[in-house]
Amino acid sequence: MFNRRKFLQSSVLASTGWMMKDHLEFTPKKGIATKPIVISTWNFGKAANAGAWEVLSKQGRALDAVEAGVKIPEADPNNHSVGYAGLPDRDGHVTLDACIMDEKSNCGSVMCLEHIVHPISVARMVMEKTPHIILVGEGALQFALANGFSKTNLLTPESEKMWKDWLKSSNYQPVINTENKASASVRMAPVPGGPFNHDTIGMLALDASGNMSGACTTSGLAYKMHGRVGDSPVIGAGLFVDNEVGAATSTGVGEEVIRISGSHLVVELMRQGATPGDACKKAVERIVKRDPEKAKGLQVGFLAMRNDGSYGAFCIQKGFTYAVRTSAEDKIYESESWI
Ligand code: SD4
Secondary structure (H helix, E strand, O other), X not given: OOOOOEEOOOEEEEOOEOOOOOOEEOOOOOOOOOOOEEEEEOOOHXXXXXXXXXXXXXXXXXXXXXXXXXXXHHHOOOOOOOOOOOOOOOOOOOOEEEEEEOOOOOEEEEEEEOOOOOHHHHHHHHHHHOOOOEEEHHHHHXXXXXXXXXXXXXXXXXXXXXXXXXXXXXXXXXXXXXXXHHHHHHOOOOEOOEOOOOOOEEEEEEOOOOOEEEEEEEOOOOOOOOOOOOOOOOEOOOEEEEOOOEEEEEEEOHHHHHHOOHHHHHHHHHHOOOOHHHHHHHHHHHHHHHOXXXXXXXXXXXXXXXXXXXXXXXXXXXXXXXEEEOOOOEEEEEOEEOO
């Protein structure tokens, strides 16, 4: 029973910005109050959730909801970590990673895909129209073009300028995305032209019929080596959905998430009885314990939802936020953190 489960000691952020800390008491009412629900990573998840909610609130399918939801940041020219306008690799190529998974463990993924604004829709098409799960690079592009997607230059003048500024130093260092001063001390050198160089949208939804789906899409770590693929399009790392248990997604330095098959681990921990928040915490613990010194300079965040609509998150550094949309709330919460 999940009655009166205390949730995460999350701090509630008003939609207008950061506000006071406030402990959230979340009372899932199985099958009623918590369905449908959509949750997603970072502050920009709020706008993405609105896209998903259009589908969910009309009794639509979770799969359609997560695709529609993450397409919003994918197309946003002001979002430099997902889709169009994403920061490029060190050679100036915007290479996108995305995956999607439904309630029947159908899944599709594209890796290192260039020139396509909505990699999530290509991933869905890989899932639905091919006998495969993953297409990469040139092959993924060929498949997209053959299926009606058109080529777009994803490198906007603003992203190009950030990359050219970065080229002056060419100092490759993933920057920890923390938005509050408390953790400013652990920030690495800021990226010229912008304080952060990565953020992924991971989205999990439970629809009115009780089915779950998830989507994860990113331009990956900015200024990465050409051909580098992170956790986001790797089923089991950046995303995992098991309708019998729940779903999880991740953000942060993908290499660390892949090492522990992070999202799969979170779902398996929930299967063993952990709450979503505790499961995320245990996964973070595993990363931290492997190399506590290294973890001081890393950000990884997990977000999870059980199939009853209860949810939770945990991250290494303060500053990871996630957005929640139900019929009762449309909010951004700050995740609990290790440090
Ligand atoms: C990656 N996990 O490519 C992604 C990037 C990210 O917050 O989520 N950054 O490793």
